[in-house]
Amino acid sequence: MFLKRILITLLSVLFVNNLFSQVADTTEAIDEDNGEMYTNIEISFSEDQGNTNFRSLYYGFDYTLIGDAGPIKDTELFFAFNRSDDKIDNDPFSDDQTLTLKFDILANQRISPFLFFQKTFDKTIGLQNRQDIGFGAKVGVFKGFSLSYAFLAEDEEYTSYSTKLYTDSSVVTDPYYEDYDVVYPTIGSDTDSTYFSYIDSTEIQGGGKNSFMRHSLRPKIKYKFLDGNVIFDYRFYYKPKVDDFEDYLLEHELKISMVTFYEALSVNLNYTNKYNKFYDLETPVINPDTGKPYSDTDINVSIGFSFMF
Numbered sequence: 001m002f003l004k005r006i007l008i009t010l011l012s013v014l015f016v017n018n019l020f021s022q023v024a025d026t027t028e029a030i031d032e033d034n035g036e037m038y039t040n041i042e043i044s045f046s047e048d049q050g051n052t053n054f055r056s057l058y059y060g061f062d063y064t065l066i067g068d069a070g071p072i073k074d075t076e077l078f079f080a081f082n083r084s085d086d087k088i089d090n091d092p093f094s095d096d097q098t099l100t101l102k103f104d105i106l107a108n109q110r111i112s113p114f115l116f117f118q119k120t121f122d123k124t125i126g127l128q129n130r131q132d133i134g135f136g137a138k139v140g141v142f143k144g145f146s147l148s149y150a151f152l153a154e155d156e157e158y159t160s161y162s163t164k165l166y167t168d169s170s171v172v173t174d175p176y177y178e179d180y181d182v183v184y185p186t187i188g189s190d191t192d193s194t195y196f197s198y199i200d201s202t203e204i205q206g207g208g209k210n211s212f213m214r215h216s217l218r219p220k221i222k223y224k225f226l227d228g229n230v231i232f233d234y235r236f237y238y239k240p241k242v243d244d245f246e247d248y249l250l251e252h253e254l255k256i257s258m259v260t261f262y263e264a265l266s267v268n269l270n271y272t273n274k275y276n277k278f279y280d281l282e283t284p285v286i287n288p289d290t291g292k293p294y295s296d297t298d299i300n301v302s303i304g305f306s307f308m309f
Contacts, residue, residue, distance in 0.1 A: 035065075035066065035067030035068070036064075036065075036066040036067065037063075037064065037065050037066070038062075038063070038064040038066075039061075039062075039063050039064075040060075040061070040062045040063075040306050040307070041059075041060070041061055041306070041307050042058070042059065042060040042061075042082075042268075042304060042305070042306045042307075043058065043059040043060070044056070044057075044058045044059075044304055045057050045058075052088075053088065053089045053090070054086070054087070054088050054093075055086065055087050056085075056086040056093075057083075057084070057085045057086070058082070058083070058084045058085075059082070059083055060080070060081065060082035060083070061080065061081050061082070062078070062079065062080035062081075063077075063078070063079045063080075064076065064077070064078050064079075065077040066107065072105060073106070074105075074106050074107055074108055074109065075103065075104060075105055075106075075107055076102075076103075076104040076107035077102075077103050077104075078100070078101070078102045078103075078104075079100070079101050079102075080098070080099070080100045081097075081098070081099050081100075082097070082098050083096075083097045084096050084097070091289065092123065092124060092289065093124070094124050095122070095123040095124055096120070096121060096122035096123070096124065097120065097121055098118065098119075098120040099118065099119045099120070100117070100118045101116075101117045101118070102114055102115070102116050102117075103115045104138070109140075110139065110140045111137060111138070111139050111140075112137060112138045112139075113135070113136070113137045114135065114136055114137065114138065114148075114150075115134075115135050116132065116133065116134055116135065116136065116150055116152070117132070117133045118130075118131070118132045118133075119131045119132075124289075125276070125279075125294055125298065126158050126159035126161075126207065126285070126287065126294060127156075127157075127158055128157040128158065128159060129155070129156070129157040130154065130155070130156050130157075131154065131155045131156075132152040132153070132154050132214070133152065133153055134150050134151050134152035134153055134216075135150065135151060136148055136149050136150030136151060136216070137149060144221060144222055144223045145219070145220070145221050146219075146220050146222075147217070147218070147219055147220075148216075148217075148218045148220070149215070149216065149217055149218075150215075150216040150218075151213070151214075151215065151216075152213065152214045152215075152216055152239075153211075153213055153214075154211065154212055154213070154214045155209070155210075155211050156209070156210050156211075156212075157207075157208065157209045157210075158206070158207040158208065158278065159207050159288070160205070160206070160207035160208045161205070161206055161207050161285050161286070162205045163283055163284075163285065163286065206278075206285065212241055212242065212243065213241070213242040213243070214239055214240070214241055214242060215238075215239065215240055215241075215242060216237060216238075216239045217237070217238045217239075218235055218236065218237050218238075219235070219236050220233075220234070220235045220236075221233075221234045221235075222234075228259075229258065229259040230256070230257070230258050230259075231255075231256070231257040231258075232256055233253075233254070233255045233256075233257070234252075234253070234254045234255075235251075235252075235253045235254075236250075236251070236252055236253075237249065237250065237251040237253075238250060239251070246277070247277050247278070248277050249274070249275065249276055249277070250274070250275040251272070251273070251274045251275075252271070252272065252273040252274075253270075253271075253272050254269075254270070254271040254272075255268060255269070255270050255271075256268070256269040257269075257306070264307055265305060265306075265307055266305065266306050266307075267303070267304075267305060268302075268303070268304055268305070268306050269301075269302075269303050270300070270301070270302045270303075270304075271299075271300070271301050272298075272299070272300045273297065273298075273299050274297065274298045274299075275296055275297050276296055276297075276298075277296070278296075279293075279294045279295065279296040280296040
């Protein structure tokens with residue numbers, strides 16, 4: 001807890017100091033020859049009424065500040081927020097949100113340490129809250145390809161659930177055997193005894209709040225084509241728990257961005273594939289909103305526009 005408080009405080013101070021210095025005097029935070037700022041905004045809304053009642057809302061914002069932050073040279077501050085809120089017949093279809101804050105030191109060097117904070121939820125998969133805070137480093141392997149590692153302290157909360165795992169039926173002579181959940185008489189070969197079939201079950205509970213440490217390993221490939229007008233950006237995340245490598249997250253992220261006739265306006269193709277070992281169980285976890293089991297894999301494909309200034 002003490003480490004998490006220190007990292008949150010440091011990230012907050014760095015972000016606030018850099019942001020307010022932009023209002024007062026940009027040159028105080030970044031070198032005016034080397035400093036750069038990028039702001040990107042995405043928003044979409046659609047609604048159907050009648051035979052289909054559907055409403056979709058998405059908005060996202062990210063801000064990047066590159067340069068020298070006071071005595072700290074060659075830094076990169078990244079802040080991002082995005083929100084999806086879709087409903088069908090007033091029932092949630094997607095309901096997720098992510099806030100990310102990252103501060104890189106020696107951002108353009110071969111080895112770049114960083115601090116990281118992220119807070120997210122996705123209520124359509126039962127994830128009420130996930131908060132990660134930690135530190136790591138990025139290593140440039142060759143042009144366009146890099147590897148990064150982070151050590152994260154994670155607080156996680158899933159919707160609590162309880163279910164039963166049933167075994168195969170068998171036969172016993174005692175109908176009141178307390179370890180068995182279902183018993184009923186059957187015809188036995190021994191006429192002097194009454195036989196009973198039973199179904200044995202094991203109570204399985206999960207979800208709720210948990211705190212633990214997590215590794216995060218991320219290869220990244222990023223290339224620019226046609227004088228930078230087309231950008232290919234692919235990232236893969238492997239995130240096992242420190243004390244249990246059988247419990248992990250896998251995430252694929254692909255973004256292809258193409259500049260339009262107006263330089264600040266881009267067309268973006270996004271693809272994500274997320275696997276969660278938490279739901280890859282022998283006994284499925286039922287989504288109370290749909291009555292169907294949660295899937296361990298979520299895939300999303302989207303095409304949209306972004307405006308940068």
